[in-house]
Amino acid sequence: MQVSPSLLSADFANLARDIEMINSSESDYLHLDVMDGVFVPNISFGFPVINAVSKICTKPLDVHLMIVEPQKWIEPLRKAGTRIMNVHQEVCPHLHRTIGQIKEAGMEAGVTLNPATPVVMLEDVIRDVDLVLIMSVNPGFGGQSFIEHSVEKVKRLRELIDRTNSKAKIEVDGGVNLETGRLLADAGADILVAGSYVFGSADPKATIASLRAL
Numbered sequence: 001m002q003v004s005p006s007l008l009s010a011d012f013a014n015l016a017r018d019i020e021m022i023n024s025s026e027s028d029y030l031h032l033d034v035m036d037g038v039f040v041p042n043i044s045f046g047f048p049v050i051n052a053v054s055k056i057c058t059k060p061l062d063v064h065l066m067i068v069e070p071q072k073w074i075e076p077l078r079k080a081g082t083r084i085m086n087v088h089q090e091v092c093p094h095l096h097r098t099i100g101q102i103k104e105a106g107m108e109a110g111v112t113l114n115p116a117t118p119v120v121m122l123e124d125v126i127r128d129v130d131l132v133l134i135m136s137v138n139p140g141f142g143g144q145s146f147i148e149h150s151v152e153k154v155k156r157l158r159e160l161i162d163r164t165n166s167k168a169k170i171e172v173d174g175g176v177n178l179e180t181g182r183l184l185a186d187a188g189a190d191i192l193v194a195g196s197y198v199f200g201s202a203d204p205k206a207t208i209a210s211l212r213a214l
């Protein structure tokens with residue numbers, strides 16, 4: 001299992017220290033949650049923070065845009081060294097075009113689904129995307145409870161990917177801990193995002209290693 005710790009639950013007054021912890025951990029990515037107070041009922045951080053983090057983080061950046069019109073930010077994210085750019089299906093009327101533009105910019109294209117958005121919405125782009133990010137909470141906040149139905153959703157997505165010979169990876173975000181992570185691993189997830197479970201634990205590096213061992 002790959003692990004993408006979410007910076008949202010880090011100590012923002014000690015970001016350099018927490019990124020150093022990530023750098024020296026077994027984590028595969030660093031997950032950055034960008035919120036605009038429009039698409040989701042919260043505001044997190046933008047490019048001043050992303051660029052500063054990018055300078056000191058040695059892990060690939062996995063950027064999750066919870067914003068309207070995410071296609072406006074392809075070039076700045078490329079410049080910031082983003083590896084995966086995740087856009088929400090719910091805010092992209094021209095999703096096929098946006099996926100193409102992200103890939104042309106040299107990043108991996110991820111499409112994110114809210115809990116209420118069915119997997120079938122991706123049927124016609126599943127061979128074009130590099131990754132699908134399944135939200136297992138309603139986006140906007142860390143520390144929420146896992147929506148159990150997400151396990152079935154991951155299974156349905158795995159079936160769609162296998163049936164279409166897509167190479168898309170499955171990432172899951174929200175309420176992930178060792179228990180829900182195990183269910184997601186069995187359902188076919190490739191990458192787990194974890195915020196509060198990692199940064200709220202006594203030994204974050206050991207917690208990352210335990211998720212990775214799933």
Ligand code: DX5
Binds near residue numbers: 008031138194
């Ligand atoms: C929620 C964010 C998540 C969040 C997860 O909107 O997309 O990445 O940080 O936090 P936990 O792991 O605490 O549910």
Ligand code: ZN
Binds near residue numbers: 006031033173193
């Ligand atoms: Zn996220």
